[in-house]
Amino acid sequence: MSHSPSTLEELNTQIVSCERCPRLRTHCSEVARIRRRAYIDQEYWGRPVPSFGDPEARVLALGLAPGAHGSNRTGRPFTGDGSGDFLYPVLYDAGFASQPIASSLKDGMKLKNIWITSVARCAPPGNKPTPEELRNCTPWLDQEIALLRNLRVVVCLGRIAFDGLLAHQHRGGSRIARAQFQFAHGAEFTFPGGLKAITSYHPSLQNTNTGKLTRPMFLRVFMRARELAGLD
Numbered sequence: 001m002s003h004s005p006s007t008l009e010e011l012n013t014q015i016v017s018c019e020r021c022p023r024l025r026t027h028c029s030e031v032a033r034i035r036r037r038a039y040i041d042q043e044y045w046g047r048p049v050p051s052f053g054d055p056e057a058r059v060l061a062l063g064l065a066p067g068a069h070g071s072n073r074t075g076r077p078f079t080g081d082g083s084g085d086f087l088y089p090v091l092y093d094a095g096f097a098s099q100p101i102a103s104s105l106k107d108g109m110k111l112k113n114i115w116i117t118s119v120a121r122c123a124p125p126g127n128k129p130t131p132e133e134l135r136n137c138t139p140w141l142d143q144e145i146a147l148l149r150n151l152r153v154v155v156c157l158g159r160i161a162f163d164g165l166l167a168h169q170h171r172g173g174s175r176i177a178r179a180q181f182q183f184a185h186g187a188e189f190t191f192p193g194g195l196k197a198i199t200s201y202h203p204s205l206q207n208t209n210t211g212k213l214t215r216p217m218f219l220r221v222f223m224r225a226r227e228l229a230g231l232d
């Protein structure tokens with residue numbers, strides 16, 4: 001086990017070389033080797049995806065896992081797939097992102113007051129990490145949250161991300177009654193230590209193509225996160 005990182009940058013470096021989940025490491029490498037026809041001339045990232053954003057962030061966006069041909073290809077959360085094409089324009093409108101389009105590590109995107117991560121950092125087959133793989137990844141989230149010293153609000157993108165945050169709170173000693181922490185789009189919660197959470201449907205194509213999650217609904221979540229974080 002590597003030593004505890006003292007900065008988010010150091011943490012990201014450790015995450016990128018993580019090998020705790022053999023099934024996921026093999027899958028990501030295979031996807032990177034075979035590639036999708038549309039990206040056949042690109043070199044895929046193919047490794048655990050490091051987090052991205054402003055180390056001074058008051059808001060954390062917590063997703064599920066990298067997309068096989070999205071961040072597993074580009075090496076940055078939500079970059080280069082349909083979920084990211086839905087998320088970044090909203091972050092731009094909400095004042096967190098410098099531009100609406102996220103296409104690659106070199107696209108010039110800068111984030112302010114937000115940090116983006118996920119409960120699993122390697123693309124899983126069928127977008128479904130196993131419970132054991134999610135558990136393997138928890139130390140990264142615990143260390144990350146400890147290093148985000150200004151953190152006030154976590155936006156949980158989907159139920160699995162919210163469960164990941166609840167488990168994180170539990171590991172930290174919060175004795176919370178699960179019944180009071182039920183996932184619903186736009187629900188808000190405050191944990192015993194003062195940290196707040198907002199839950200949102202995940203911006204997966206399944207949700208955004210069907211209208212289950214619309215752009216105004218998603219923007220309201222991030223505008224509310226700004227408010228709860230005391231920004232503006």
Ligand code: SF4
Binds near residue numbers: 018019020121
């Ligand atoms: S999912 Fe997390 S714990 Fe598993 S190999 Fe990837 S970074 Fe490591």
